[in-house]
Amino acid sequence: MEIEKYQSIAKAFGIENRQFQCNPFGTGHINFTFSLQETNEPEPDYILQKINTHVFPDPEKIASNWNAAESFIRRLDTDYQMIKFLPTMDGNNFFRDEDGEYWRLIPFVKNTFTCETVETPEQAYQTASAFGNLTRLLNGVTISDFQTILSDFHNLSFREWQFNEALAKADFERLEVVKELLITKKSFVQITTEFESIQKQKLLPIRIFHIDAKISNILFSKGTRLPVCIVDYDTLMPGTILSDVGDMLRSMTSDTVEDEADLSKIKFREDFVASILDGYLDAMKNIITINEKRLLYFGGIVLVYMQAIRFLTDYLENDRYYHIAYSTQNLVRAQNQFRLLALMAEKRTEIERKFLV
Numbered sequence: 001m002e003i004e005k006y007q008s009i010a011k012a013f014g015i016e017n018r019q020f021q022c023n024p025f026g027t028g029h030i031n032f033t034f035s036l037q038e039t040n041e042p043e044p045d046y047i048l049q050k051i052n053t054h055v056f057p058d059p060e061k062i063a064s065n066w067n068a069a070e071s072f073i074r075r076l077d078t079d080y081q082m083i084k085f086l087p088t089m090d091g092n093n094f095f096r097d098e099d100g101e102y103w104r105l106i107p108f109v110k111n112t113f114t115c116e117t118v119e120t121p122e123q124a125y126q127t128a129s130a131f132g133n134l135t136r137l138l139n140g141v142t143i144s145d146f147q148t149i150l151s152d153f154h155n156l157s158f159r160e161w162q163f164n165e166a167l168a169k170a171d172f173e174r175l176e177v178v179k180e181l182l183i184t185k186k187s188f189v190q191i192t193t194e195f196e197s198i199q200k201q202k203l204l205p206i207r208i209f210h211i212d213a214k215i216s217n218i219l220f221s222k223g224t225r226l227p228v229c230i231v232d233y234d235t236l237m238p239g240t241i242l243s244d245v246g247d248m249l250r251s252m253t254s255d256t257v258e259d260e261a262d263l264s265k266i267k268f269r270e271d272f273v274a275s276i277l278d279g280y281l282d283a284m285k286n287i288i289t290i291n292e293k294r295l296l297y298f299g300g301i302v303l304v305y306m307q308a309i310r311f312l313t314d315y316l317e318n319d320r321y322y323h324i325a326y327s328t329q330n331l332v333r334a335q336n337q338f339r340l341l342a343l344m345a346e347k348r349t350e351i352e353r354k355f356l357v
């Protein structure tokens with residue numbers, strides 16, 4: 001980042017007198033994240049983020065949902081640890097620079113770490129109960145107080161439509177490369193039919209969910225190695241249970257990262273499924289409906305399939321949505337998710353019979 005830009009941001013947040021090193025941070029695919037750390041300090045003091053306004057055209061909606069959630073939860077549980085966004089010196093949620101970019105500042109939570117894959121079933125249990133607790137705590141809110149930050153975000157029918165549009169417009173070279181994956185994709189298309197039938201029958205209640213409930217959005221304590229708090233409230237909004245339980249099954253059952261290119265390394269850890277479902281059900285036990293419980297594992301199948309087609313769509317569109325580090329990364333991510341999907345789908349009947357009836 002250019003020094004002048006950094007200086008104007010630091011001034012806006014009133015931290016211009018501190019000597020911070022500003023370095024890229026984390027593994028987010030959408031926003032641009034930096035850590036602010038003083039020399040000789042073991043850990044950063046702040047996280048600075050530039051919002052990707054191609055994805056989030058109205059960042060104030062994120063702040064509005066966060067405020068609605070925070071004030072509701074605060075009345076119920078004063079100890080609940082929720083990441084805060086620091087206001088600018090003018091009292092705004094974001095600093096808008098002269099290019100119209102939105103910046104926000106978040107205090108760094110010390111003595112914590114994040115991970116891309118979970119290590120133990122206990123961590124998976126605790127992570128699932130953390131996401132379950134968030135939704136349970138928000139159970140009494142007025143849903144209409146929350147904005148739809150991104151419309152159709154986890155609507156599988158919309159993602160299929162987007163995929164078909166991308167396919168119709170894709171470059172010949174990329175089409176050639178994905179030929180085999182298109183056959184794989186076709187074999188899973190009944191997931192969308194089932195999803196649409198659930199939507200049509202309105203089987204699932206609308207609640208407030210995190211909607212990016214993957215393992216890397218949890219801060220774990222370096223001491224206990226258990227969750228301290230949830231981060232990334234960018235998509236906290238009304239939705240269904242498929243989203244959060246789905247992203248947890250997606251990101252915690254596999255012991256590899258979502259862009260592992262060696263597909264033979266992708267293992268489906270069934271014992272982690274039990275921990276995730278237990279943790280989530282324990283947290284949600286007083287409010288979960290019969291249909292929600294019955295469809296928990298299907299949530300995993302929907303989310304892995306949706307993520308596979310979102311990555312594939314972005315590959316076909318020449319990588320305009322997700323950050324990439326190399327040219328075939330979205331293709332690799334899609335292949336990875338289709339592999340995980342095959343392993344998950346194979347186990348569906350057995351797992352649903354064992355845990356969800």
Ligand code: GN1
Binds near residue numbers: 027030214258
């Ligand atoms: C994106 O930027 P990040 O890593 O928080 C994406 C999620 C996907 C995820 C895949 C707004 O999240 O939906 O599940 O990548 N967020 C958006 O890891 O598209």
Ligand code: MG
Binds near residue numbers: 212
């Ligand atoms: Mg996110």
